[in-house]
Amino acid sequence: MSPCMNNTVKNSVRHLICKVYDQFASNKDKVSVLSLPGTSWEFEKYVLNNYGFRNLFGSQLEMDLVCFERDHATYEYNVEERYDVLDNHNVSYINEHVEQAMEVYTQQENVFSWFDFCGQPSFFDLDYHRATGKQVQVFTFTTNWRRRENVPAAILEDAKKVSPAQAILNYFKPLMDERGYHLLFAIEYVGVKSPMLCFCITNDHDVLNHNYKVENMNAKKQASVVTQKTIIPKTNKQGIYEALKSGINESVIMVTYGINIHQLAAHKAWLTMWGQW
């Protein structure tokens, strides 16, 4: 099970994004979807189920789902393991940085994108789509920036006066006004490791005017990670040490060995203690 799936807040935010996608797709017959699945694939499975439902029971939908992964080990892992999603004819999986490639791959005018960076944000021009289309763009990233050189100077400056989340929204505002986007929601929560911001902008009035029944934006949004007591066999321990030493993505290690972030930290501490990492 993916570590992300045990996080109640993240699951709830993802659920909201699925509801927004439902509304977005409901009155269209052609859509492109862009996403960063990591090792979760929950949102992507939802999008595919929506597509199946539409074509079996509803009005025909043409949909292409384009997923990006910049980390090679995570990409290879998914190619091996996630054929349930990747074998679909309308799914592409690209081992590239999304900001370098997304324009190339979207086929339709109507685009729904969720850039779930989780960690450090990437900032790029919103105008990658064809001007006439309806768009929904969702961004998730930490507001605790370790590498400040990637964050636009205007945001860093503004963040001296307002919260980092507000500074990000302020930064996007003129671009949104110019392109006819409106803010649908902005949710701040505490992720497993750091403060997170998830916000959604759109130029689709049907999406904006729908009632998602988000009544309690101030609900306690502290990530609660369900800890499962897992006894790791000795042979697996060796595998985890080897995986850590060879630099495999930590999410992949957690999924592969079914361990949580605390157990991973214990393995890292062991290697550090013995000077092997």
Ligand SMILES: C[S@@+](CC[C@H](N)C(=O)[O-])C[C@H]1O[C@@H](n2cnc3c(N)ncnc32)[C@H](O)[C@@H]1O
């Ligand atoms: C947080 S995970 C996605 C989780 C998933 N969306 C979910 O619902 O839980 C983010 C993934 O995107 C990848 N990633 C981060 N920034 C990226 C970028 N700029 N281009 C492509 N992949 C990126 C990371 O390597 C990671 O595997």
